[in-house]
Structures are given as structure tokens and as C-alpha cells.
Amino acid sequence: MALAAAISLPLASPTGRSLAFTNPLRSSSPSSSVFPLKFLAKDSARTCPCFRISATSSMSALAPEKASPPTSFLDRRETGFLHFVKYHGLGNDFILVDNRDSSEPRITPEQAVKLCDRNFGIGADGVIFAMPGINGTDYTMRIFNSDGSEPEMCGNGVRCFAKFISELEDLQGKQSFTVYTGAGLIVPEIQDDGKVKVDMGEPILKASDIPTRLPANKDHSVVKAELDVDGVTWNVTCVSMGNPHCVIFGRKGSQDLQVDELKLAEIGPKFEHHEMFPARTNTEFVQVFSRSHLKMRVWERGAGATLACGTGACAIVVAAVLEGRAGRNCTVDLPGGPLEIEWREEDNHVYMTGPAEVVFYGSVPL
Numbered sequence: 190m191a192l193a194a195a196i197s198l199p200l201a202s203p204t205g206r207s208l209a210f211t212n213p214l215r216s217s218s219p220s221s222s223v224f225p226l227k228f229l230a231k232d233s234a235r236t237c238p239c240f241r242i243s244a245t246s247s248m249s250a251l252a253p254e255k256a257s258p259p260t261s262f263l264d265r266r267e268t269g270f271l272h273f274v275k276y277h278g279l280g281n282d283f284i285l286v287d288n289r290d291s292s293e294p295r296i297t298p299e300q301a302v303k304l305c306d307r308n309f310g311i312g313a314d315g316v317i318f319a320m321p322g323i324n325g326t327d328y329t330m331r332i333f334n335s336d337g338s339e340p341e342m343c344g345n346g347v348r349c350f351a352k353f354i355s356e357l358e359d360l361q362g363k364q365s366f367t368v369y370t371g372a373g374l375i376v377p378e379i380q381d382d383g384k385v386k387v388d389m390g391e392p393i394l395k396a397s398d399i400p401t402r403l404p405a406n407k408d409h410s411v412v413k414a415e416l417d418v419d420g421v422t423w424n425v426t427c428v429s430m431g432n433p434h435c436v437i438f439g440r441k442g443s444q445d446l447q448v449d450e451l452k453l454a455e456i457g458p459k460f461e462h463h464e465m466f467p468a469r470t471n472t473e474f475v476q477v478f479s480r481s482h483l484k485m486r487v488w489e490r491g492a493g494a495t496l497a498c499g500t501g502a503c504a505i506v507v508a509a510v511l512e513g514r515a516g517r518n519c520t521v522d523l524p525g526g527p528l529e530i531e532w533r534e535e536d537n538h539v540y541m542t543g544p545a546e547v548v549f550y551g552s553v554p555l
């Protein structure tokens with residue numbers, strides 16, 4: 190798979206002034222004078238990485254003499270190309286693929302690994318497919334991690350998914366829809382400020398469902414259990430948000446964690462592949478600032494150290510409540526920025542609110 194790409198960037202100009210880029214996802218009205226992305230012939234695209242920018246007529250130097258008829262970026266269906274939009278949620282970045290015409294992912298896990306590569310590919314923590322809904326839902330979301338494994342859910346990903354759908358479809362003022370995921374029904378809602386609030390459903394606390402082999406309490410939960418990793422004993426609480434999380438506030442008998450001091454790349458994989466986690470695990474290391482303010486670093490299953498993890502932020506608030514360290518409404522600081530998390534008593538659901546932004550639009554030959 191060659192990785193020549195045509196991309197379109199919604200960025201600020203080098204002078205710091207914002208360029209008035211239009212959204213190439215939308216079929217634009219004639220008045221917006223968008224000239225469509227042009228693709229190089231397949232052969233030249235293979236040998237020559239190229240960049241194509243979609244701009245408004247305010248950039249007169251770039252405007253063509255005669256505007257071509259407007260087209261929607263993702264209406265393109267050239268055989269042999271994958272058209273995508275790259276999004277990020279607090280730096281947790283994803284390649285979003287319009288897969289609404291099929292229930293089979295457009296690319297294989299092996300191709301996803303190549304596309305996610307930050308040196309030889311587009312670079313991302315995962316690939317997300319927008320698919321037809323099942324079981325009466327509006328859409329289905331599937332995701333491949335950057336190692337090609339398929340997780341059940343992705344919190345930052347579902348916020349990006351919601352923004353992607355709102356660009357692809359005329360939702361006729363509707364800001365909320367239902368998404369089927371491996372973790373069941375998820376309901377994102379795009380707010381007036383552009384952030385996305387997601388009903389992430391109920392946390393799963395039963396050890397065998399998380400799954401973990403750690404000894405459970407009478408109520409089947411694993412809260413403040415001891416986990417030995419290379420001779421160090423950690424206190425861990427296990428929570429599934431559809432996908433498994435091992436949440437850590439400290440080592441046995443020592444002070445609370447200073448998360449910036451941890452050697453994540455060294456210890457993260459030891460938790461991910463620990464025999465106590467038969468489906469591997471995401472691991473969050475947490476520092477408590479107050480009962481409503483937490484800070485975390487994450488080692489993700491199948492993706493390593495990422496700048497943010499939405500399901501992880503939900504899991505740490507649930508764990509903090511269970512351990513008596515925080516209340517049910519928290520701001521969670523992640524390396525990429527903050528998320529607002531609420532574990533609501535009335536319905537036992539976890540709600541996550543945060544941003545999701547376009548990085549660029551592009552195409553790669555497959």
C-alpha cells in the first residue's frame with residue numbers, strides 16, 4: 190500500500206491569520222466558490238506525495254479562472270483510494286472512514302496498522318468506521334486500534350464520530366443520535382458550543398465481565414485489589430466501559446502517585462499484557478487534586494501512551510467514587526486537555542463532555 194496522500198487542512202495561515210477554508214465534506218452552494226480537491230493520476234500519486242487545499246474565493250491567488258462544479262469530498266468513490274477525515278479528541282487522533290454503505294470495514298486491520306503509522310502512514314491512534322445502524326440504532330461505530338486489534342468502544346472516538354456524521358448528513362437540526370458499538374448503545378449529543386456530550390452507558394464492575402482474574406469482593410467488583418507487577422504491588426480498581434480499564438491511584442503502602450514521574454512506556458505494557466487481564470487492559474494512573482479534579486496518564490491497550498482516553502476518564506471517575514476519593518462530577522485533566530465526567534446517580538450512566546476537531550481531509554491509494 191503506497192501512502193501518497195492528498196490532504197486538505199483547516200489551519201491558520203503562517204501569518205497567524207485564519208484562512209477561510211470551506212469544508213470539503215459538504216456539497217457547497219455555488220456562492221461559496223469551492224474548487225474541489227483534485228487527485229493526481231493514480232501512478233503519479235503513488236510516486237509523488239501531494240497536497241491539495243480547498244479554499245474560498247477570498248484567496249484570489251489560488252482561485253481557478255473558472256470554478257468547477259461543487260462536489261462533496263466524501264462523495265468520491267475512486268476505486269483504489271480511501272477517502273478519510275482525520276479528527277482528534279484532545280490529541281487522541283483517528284482516521285474516520287465513511288462506511289455507511291456496508292457493514293464490512295472498508296480496510297483490513299493490517300491496512301489500519303499501516304495507515305496509523307506515524308512515520309510511514311497518515312499517523313493516528315486508530316481507524317473508525319461509520320457504518321449502518323443495527324438493532325434499531327441510527328449508526329454503528331467500529332474501530333481498529335493502531336495495532337490492528339478491535340476494541341469494543343472508544344470515548345474520544347465517539348465524539349469524533351458524532352462530528353463526522355454531522356458533517357456527512359443533514360441531521361435537520363437533530364443534534365443527537367444513537368450509535369451501536371461493541372459496548373452496546375451509545376448516545377452522543379452535539380452541543381451549541383460545539384462540544385459533544387456522550388451518554389456512555391453504565392459501567393461494568395463484575396470481575397468476570399471486565400474481564401479480570403483478580404480476586405473480587407463479595408459484590409463481584411475489584412476495588413483496591415493488589416496487583417503484583419515485576420515485584421511492585423499496586424492497588425488497582427477495575428472498571429469496564431465496554432472496554433477494560435485498570436485504574437491506579439498508588440502503590441501499596443506508599444504516597445499518592447505523581448503521574449508525571451511515571452515511566453509509562455516501561456510499565457504500561459506490563460499491565461496491558463498481565464496474566465490477570467485475559468483480554469489485555471487499558472491502564473490509567475491517577476493523581477487526585479480534589480474531590481472534583483483528577484489528573485491521569487494512560488497506557489492504552491493496542492495503542493500505547495496516548496494524549497487522552499475518553500473511556501479511561503470515565504473509568505477513573507467511577508473508580509475514584511468507589512474508592513471514596515472523589516464525587517460523581519469531576520474534571521479530568523489528560524495530557525491533551527480536560528474532559529468533564531459525571532457518573533449520574535439517578536440512572537447509573539456515565540456522561541462525558543469534550544471537544545472533537547477536524548485535523549485534515551485526505552485520500553490515500555490502497
Ligand SMILES: N[C@@H](CCC[C@H](N)C(=O)O)C(=O)O
Pocket residue numbers: 281334339340341342343344345346432433471489490491492495497498499500501
Ligand atoms: N482512546 C479511546 C479508547 C480506544 C480503545 C482502547 N485502546 C482499547 O483497546 O480498549 C477512548 O478515548 O476511549
